[in-house]
Amino acid sequence: MKIVDARVVVTSPGRNFVTLRIETDEGVTGLGDATLNGRELAVVAYLRDHVAPLLVGTDPHRIEDTWQYLYRGAYWRRGPVTMAAIAAVDVALWDIKAKVAGLPLYQLLGGASRERVRTYGHASGRDLPELFDAVRARLAEGYPAIRIQTGVPGLKLVYGVRSGALSARSVGPAVEDWDTAAYLRHLPAVCEAVRNEFGPDLPLLHDAHHRLTPSQAARLGKDLEPYDLFWLEDCTPAENQEGLRLVRRHTTTPLAIGEVFNSVFDYQTLVTEQLIDYVRSSVTHFGGVSPLRRLFDFAALYQIKSAVHGPEDISPVGMAAAIHLDLAVHNFGIQEYAGHTEATGAVFPHAYTFTDGYLHPGEEPGLGVELDEEAAAAYPYEPAYLPVNRLQDGTVHDW
Ligand code: GCO
Numbered sequence: 001m002k003i004v005d006a007r008v009v010v011t012s013p014g015r016n017f018v019t020l021r022i023e024t025d026e027g028v029t030g031l032g033d034a035t036l037n038g039r040e041l042a043v044v045a046y047l048r049d050h051v052a053p054l055l056v057g058t059d060p061h062r063i064e065d066t067w068q069y070l071y072r073g074a075y076w077r078r079g080p081v082t083m084a085a086i087a088a089v090d091v092a093l094w095d096i097k098a099k100v101a102g103l104p105l106y107q108l109l110g111g112a113s114r115e116r117v118r119t120y121g122h123a124s125g126r127d128l129p130e131l132f133d134a135v136r137a138r139l140a141e142g143y144p145a146i147r148i149q150t151g152v153p154g155l156k157l158v159y160g161v162r163s164g165a166l167s168a169r170s171v172g173p174a175v176e177d178w179d180t181a182a183y184l185r186h187l188p189a190v191c192e193a194v195r196n197e198f199g200p201d202l203p204l205l206h207d208a209h210h211r212l213t214p215s216q217a218a219r220l221g222k223d224l225e226p227y228d229l230f231w232l233e234d235c236t237p238a239e240n241q242e243g244l245r246l247v248r249r250h251t252t253t254p255l256a257i258g259e260v261f262n263s264v265f266d267y268q269t270l271v272t273e274q275l276i277d278y279v280r281s282s283v284t285h286f287g288g289v290s291p292l293r294r295l296f297d298f299a300a301l302y303q304i305k306s307a308v309h310g311p312e313d314i315s316p317v318g319m320a321a322a323i324h325l326d327l328a329v330h331n332f333g334i335q336e337y338a339g340h341t342e343a344t345g346a347v348f349p350h351a352y353t354f355t356d357g358y359l360h361p362g363e364e365p366g367l368g369v370e371l372d373e374e375a376a377a378a379y380p381y382e383p384a385y386l387p388v389n390r391l392q393d394g395t396v397h398d399w
């Protein structure tokens with residue numbers, strides 16, 4: 001079997017998605033997600049100009065060898081653009097291999113370790129009544145666990161709190177504002193109110209989006225202990241692995257980190273020193289199913305669980321790959337699932353299902369996702385940026 005073509009398709013059914021389609025001489029094709037929110041076209045060029053020419057003529061079954069060839073062969077290792085491109089190839093090759101085997105991908109990863117995949121959904125509100133409504137809406141949709149994000153008095157726009165201005169389609173980056181002291185004062189009261197309203201059993205998560213110093217994060221973790229969070233996510237900027245030592249020393253609030261990581265090396269200290277409880281990378285930004293599986297096995301040695309990143313900017317192709325892994329690995333923790341627009345569902349018809357808050361990859365051979373290129377063509381690429389964040393004196397802060 002030989003690869004005869006590797007093409008990149010960009011489509012924007014609500015937001016931009018970059019998809020790699022690998023075709024073989026036997027007519028079997030595979031899909032991979034290469035979407036890097038806000039920097040999409042860099043990955044398109046990487047794949048189209050530098051990777052696709054290397055794939056044509058090679059054996060699609062040699063997934064590991066192709067991965068190592070693209071990773072080591074480029075000389076320039078790691079980085080989100082490179083690893084998103086390699087991820088798309090890896091996932092497309094797994095899709096092909098599983099289709100040839102006539103099995104859903106999870107069967108090739110060891111088979112199901114559970115019946116279904118637990119998810120968490122997003123609830124956000126500018127104030128408590130809005131947040132409570134959002135939590136009720138997620139509960140009505142069946143979500144068994146909920147991430148709560150809240151506005152902060154005195155701030156206009158905060159990460160995760162829905163507002164038109166946060167749209168991925170704004171012409172330039174939207175600007176949010178930030179005041180760590182105000183946030184640290186406000187958040188514990190919000191968590192207390194949500195606990196009082198929804199009871200002790202509902203798993204609650206919160207994403208601090210890399211905004212705190214280690215000592216601020218340590219204090220927040222301590223302050224939130226009475227509200228029994230499922231996790232506190234990205235409490236400090238992810239690059240500073242050592243910073244998590246300080247956080248860990250001061251709090252038993254579970255910690256999740258890693259959505260901006262793209263290599264197992266980004267986790268080395270965090271995992272071996274047991275500084276976190278959940279590894280949060282996506283298939284799409286971590287180089288694919290192969291390295292993410294390795295990360296989960298590494299994390300399992302330290303009783304750390306998986307929690308694959310699953311925001312709207314992971315396409316249904318990347319989401320399907322995640323769900324197959326989730327079903328198969330023993331140390332599965334939880335899967336973030338934000339869902340997609342109807343238009344996205346029409347462009348990417350898929351076998352995976354979301355029922356009563358749980359996902360299942362379905363039983364189609366391969367990933368179980370198609371790309372309807374005619375439907376995709378109706379949604380051309382639209383330039384879009386993520387928001388940026390400034391302190392109240394105008395200093396750029398982590399977003
Ligand atoms: C999450 C993330 C996302 C990211 C987004 C960036 O926990 O789902 O923080 O909301 O901000 O994926 O592209």
Ligand code: MG
Pocket residue numbers: 207209233234259
């Ligand atoms: Mg996050």
